[in-house]
Amino acid sequence: MSMHEIEELQEASIRLLDRIEGLDHRSMFKRLYDFDAYFDTGFTHFRVMDILLKRRFYYRMALEDHPDYAQFKDALEGIRKEDFSPIARDPSTKYTATNPVVAYWSEGQLYCEAGSEIWAKLSELGWLSATDREAPQPIDIVDIADTVVSFAIAEENKELAAWWYAVLPVVLLFESPPRPASGSDDVVLQRIRDAVVKSEAYKIKGDGCLSYPERDENWGEFEPDDLRFLQWWYEPLWGASSNTA
Secondary structure: OOOHHHHHHHHHHHHHHHOOOOOOHHHHHHHHHHHHHHOOOOOOHHHHHHHHHHOOOEEEEOHHHOOOOOOOHHHHHOOOOOOEEEEEOOOOOOOEOOEOEEEEEEOOEEEEEOOOHHHHHHHHOOOOOOOOOOOOOOOOHHHHHHHHHHHHHHOOOHHHHHHHHHHHHHHHHHOOOOOOOOHHHOHHHHHHHHHHHHHOHHHOOOOHHHOOOOOOOOOOOOOHHHHHHHHHHHHHHHHHHHHHO
């Protein structure tokens, strides 16, 4: 079953980031969708496709503009009757791990993502501007969370800040390579935690993957450094719970 709470977190974060000018939206959106890899989520890009197109993270074109249209004309033309369809590298066969999805067909238009194979071919053919030929750059999810939490609290959207407070440790502890510093030694993490504590956003409880762990859970699977980080991160929450018990 799709983790709708993660999809909602992602959508709300993208909508908030779109309201802020001066950001590298393409790189941020790329990292947010890569963030999906940690969870069981559906393909939800079309919920915010207007934003993805505006910020040049997605490109929309006619079916004939597929760079391999001549080679796969019959297979691609067969997609026209569909309302929605993923398009594999070789659209004449089903998409697999070795024949990945490279574009999408929806309501009579072809869509591809910046940094994708289709985008790369369009760039090589000179169909994109110099700015559009720049690939999204790597960006730390913690830096994105820092921006989202800060602006969410400024907009009095404490729920979105609480969601990030709940989910961020999951990513930090399981991503590879891990973030070099953690806990109070990390200025950005400290700033996120301070903002959540000051606003009391941590008092808002989420569901599923966005729910908070309990202090007395079994933490045996974690390394000592990871456990110390979790204890530091959630201490405001756990401390408040103890005081009200």
